[in-house]
Amino acid sequence: MPTFPHASPDAATSDAAAGRTFVLGISGASGAWYALRTLEQLLLAGATVHLVVSEYGRRLLNDESGIRHVAFDDLLPHLSNHQDAAAMKARLVCHPNKDVGAVIASGSFRHDGMVVLPCSSTSLGAIATGAGSNLLTRAAMVSLKERRPLIICHRETPLNLIDIENMRTLTLAGAIICPTNPGLYLLPESIGEVIDFVAGKVLDLLGVEHQMKTRWEDHPGAQS
Numbered sequence: 001m002p003t004f005p006h007a008s009p010d011a012a013t014s015d016a017a018a019g020r021t022f023v024l025g026i027s028g029a030s031g032a033w034y035a036l037r038t039l040e041q042l043l044l045a046g047a048t049v050h051l052v053v054s055e056y057g058r059r060l061l062n063d064e065s066g067i068r069h070v071a072f073d074d075l076l077p078h079l080s081n082h083q084d085a086a087a088m089k090a091r092l093v094c095h096p097n098k099d100v101g102a103v104i105a106s107g108s109f110r111h112d113g114m115v116v117l118p119c120s121s122t123s124l125g126a127i128a129t130g131a132g133s134n135l136l137t138r139a140a141m142v143s144l145k146e147r148r149p150l151i152i153c154h155r156e157t158p159l160n161l162i163d164i165e166n167m168r169t170l171t172l173a174g175a176i177i178c179p180t181n182p183g184l185y186l187l188p189e190s191i192g193e194v195i196d197f198v199a200g201k202v203l204d205l206l207g208v209e210h211q212m213k214t215r216w217e218d219h220p221g222a223q224s
Contacts, residue, residue, distance in 0.1 A: 011044055016209040018046035023114035023143070025136040031118035031180050032064040032193075037199040038117060042078055043088040045208055050104050050111070052095045052124065052136045070094050078209025097134045104139040105132075109174050113149035114140060115207050118180060121156050121163050126220050128166035128174075131160035151176040151197070151205050176205060186213050187220060 022042055042049050053061065053070050061067040063074075072089040073080050079088065095102045102107045116123060116136065123137060128139045132138030143150040152175050154167070167177045182188070182197040193213065200214035216222055 002073040005043045011040075011079070011082070012208070013044050013082075013088075017042060019191065020208075021031065021048045021050070021111040022206065023050045023052070023111055023139055025116040025119075025120060025123075025140065026051070026053045026057040026061070027116060027123040028054055029118040029120035029138060030060065030064065031062050031153075031196045032067075033157045033169075034153065034180055034198050034202075035117045036065065036075060036157075037195050038115065038202050039092075040079065041199060041203060041210055041212070043076070043079075043091060045203075045210070046091075047208070048091040048093070049092045049161045050095060052102075052104065052139060053146055054097050054134065054136050056122075057097075057136075058061045060064065060118075066129050067118055072078075080146050081218075083107065098135055100132070100138050102135055102139075105135055105142060107142050107146045109142075110123070111148060112141075113155065115202055115206070117151075117153040117202060118142060118155035119152045121166075123153070124152060124154055124163065124166050126197040127152070128173075144170075144173050144175060147174060149206065151202060152176065153177050153178050153180050153202065155180045156189065178202060180204060183214075185216070186218055 005177055059077045067074050071090050079085055088195045126137040127140045140150055171177055180198045188194045196212040197214055200212035203210045
């Protein structure tokens with residue numbers, strides 16, 4: 001089983017997102033590490049994260065990262081001994097995907113943005129057509145309805161016309177389509193740096209400051 005290329009156990013926390021609340025949805029497209037890195041960074045930045053994982057998303061976490069339970073110690077075991085582990089654990093709220101009556105399914109629940117990462121074509125289509133039969137898609141639909149940021153990180157390739165039309169529909173409805181396409185111009189030297197590019201892009205869209213390399217000025221020759 002590959003090891004998640006995570007930050008060190010003593011990774012520093014910050015207040016970059018203190019007092020802010022985000023919703024993270026994980027569906028069944030390859031890319032568990034993108035989601036885990038984003039979750040890690042949001043919690044380290046002081047945010048509260050409401051997490052919902054689809055049934056296929058649970059299989060994805062198991063297949064790609066060996067994760068069997070959607071809980072802090074299983075998702076981010078390298079942070080279990082962190083000095084702020086208890087606080088981060090308290091700020092991670094995990095919801096069953098079948099619980100369509102959970103708080104994140106209500107328009108009265110205020111948050112600062114939702115990310116679906118990774119987003120499968122199935123979840124993409126369900127959100128685009130208003131099929132809120134599970135908590136992940138319902139929470140995404142509510143985010144659109146309430147005009148809150150919704151970032152869809154579609155991972156599958158190639159695209160068919162159905163995917164393209166669903167992306168068009170969601171874009172017109174106010175969502176941001178952010179495919180998990182890493183930029184190689186920063187000359188990554190590890191898979192962790194490739195993952196960081198995508199996770200950092202998502203954090204940029206959420207307006208959360210971070211230290212990951214995502215911008216042109218991070219290029220080794222940008223200052224020369």
